[in-house]
Amino acid sequence: MNGAKKFMICAIVAAALFTAVFCAACGKSETPPPDDIPSDVTVTELTISEPPDVTEYYIGESFDPTGMKVKARWSDGVKLPVSIDDCVIEPSGPLEAGTYEVRVSYGGQTAVQPITLKDDTVSSLTVDTGNAALAAAVNTPMNFSGITVTAHYADGSSRVVSGGYTFEADGEPVSSVSALTFSEWGNHTLTVIYGNARADIELFIFDGFVIEGENILRSGEATPDSENYVEQTGGYRNANPKTATAGSGASGGQFLGDVFNTTALRFHIFVESDCYADVILRAAGLKLEEDSGVQAWRPLRMGDMQFNRTFTVSYGTKAEADSGSLHALTVDDSVIIPGAVSEYGDPMLFENFADVNFGRLHLEAGENIVELIVDSEYTNCYGETVGCNIDRLEIRYADGAGEGGGS
Numbered sequence: 001m002n003g004a005k006k007f008m009i010c011a012i013v014a015a016a017l018f019t020a021v022f023c024a025a026c027g028k029s030e031t032p033p034p035d036d037i038p039s040d041v042t043v044t045e046l047t048i049s050e051p052p053d054v055t056e057y058y059i060g061e062s063f064d065p066t067g068m069k070v071k072a073r074w075s076d077g078v079k080l081p082v083s084i085d086d087c088v089i090e091p092s093g094p095l096e097a098g099t100y101e102v103r104v105s106y107g108g109q110t111a112v113q114p115i116t117l118k119d120d121t122v123s124s125l126t127v128d129t130g131n132a133a134l135a136a137a138v139n140t141p142m143n144f145s146g147i148t149v150t151a152h153y154a155d156g157s158s159r160v161v162s163g164g165y166t167f168e169a170d171g172e173p174v175s176s177v178s179a180l181t182f183s184e185w186g187n188h189t190l191t192v193i194y195g196n197a198r199a200d201i202e203l204f205i206f207d208g209f210v211i212e213g214e215n216i217l218r219s220g221e222a223t224p225d226s227e228n229y230v231e232q233t234g235g236y237r238n239a240n241p242k243t244a245t246a247g248s249g250a251s252g253g254q255f256l257g258d259v260f261n262t263t264a265l266r267f268h269i270f271v272e273s274d275c276y277a278d279v280i281l282r283a284a285g286l287k288l289e290e291d292s293g294v295q296a297w298r299p300l301r302m303g304d305m306q307f308n309r310t311f312t313v314s315y316g317t318k319a320e321a322d323s324g325s326l327h328a329l330t331v332d333d334s335v336i337i338p339g340a341v342s343e344y345g346d347p348m349l350f351e352n353f354a355d356v357n358f359g360r361l362h363l364e365a366g367e368n369i370v371e372l373i374v375d376s377e378y379t380n381c382y383g384e385t386v387g388c389n390i391d392r393l394e395i396r397y398a399d400g401a402g403e404g405g406g407s
């Protein structure tokens, strides 16, 4: 108690002194710090009087000056503390391999603080692209800002790194991967680089276009200008666009959630000339097979869903759709909406979008319809009938067979 009181008194005295000194300096000069130093003196030396709390970092972490104290010696011989906030610290941002010190500058002088980068040698990288789409139409943005990069070190340890890595697209540096586009269709490579290690992500850019799930209209809402959209023609009003959670990879930021039995969706596909095209549903099954407790989801297991046991599919021209004479499309048993497992209960599994190619169709010039009626045979671990979530329908012109089609 006594000690605390003493401290209190000291603090009050110090505060009073500080106020006096500060006020004395007030009228003196518009160039503020340092306190009572005349403006014609200069800094002759900068020293780090106490090192920072942390001097060991992993590559990609940023330097933290907490605990570091800096003093400046002035040309009139006075030595005074300098606020870290008034100093320039370099390098700023994620520390790169080969960095052994940070430089602290103030008043034209620089002090050097040695640091150590742990595990300077990264032996390999693994990259989890999460639910990000690895395919896109030409000139359509792809978002890889939500990827998880894990560095593996020579000693067998590994850690997820939150920054400090860079990217190349087809060997050329790119500064941002939140809206990456490619102007030529075919195979492309996105490379993640961290330290000396690199990891490639193979991408496919297709010749075609996409109908986003969120581009949904109810029956009767289409106008003569509507083109390439999805229409809900049956079922409850439950095929609602949902905003995707960050990094979920639902292209366009939204998707159709809660697509259950009796939901009928018609994708309206407009092409300029007769062609063949592969139709690919980017979907996530909802066949929850294991749940350790309500919303606990540890582990969480989604089972595979056979496409033809989830949807009844038909297609044809708009005229055929209008006259009720769409053709049934037989989808092979091997076409699967894949499940996934998370030991840690990742709710993102409900948005585990995968590209599911369910057929090659002949499309006629003008408006075509692909109709999906949810007719699921699957139930979840609670005995509820389940369908899927839908991100989008991709229309990829078949090689050499269609509009703008391949070589």
Ligand SMILES: [Ca+2]
Binding pocket: 212, 213, 214, 250, 251, 252, 253, 254, 255, 390, 391, 392
């Ligand atoms: Ca979407």
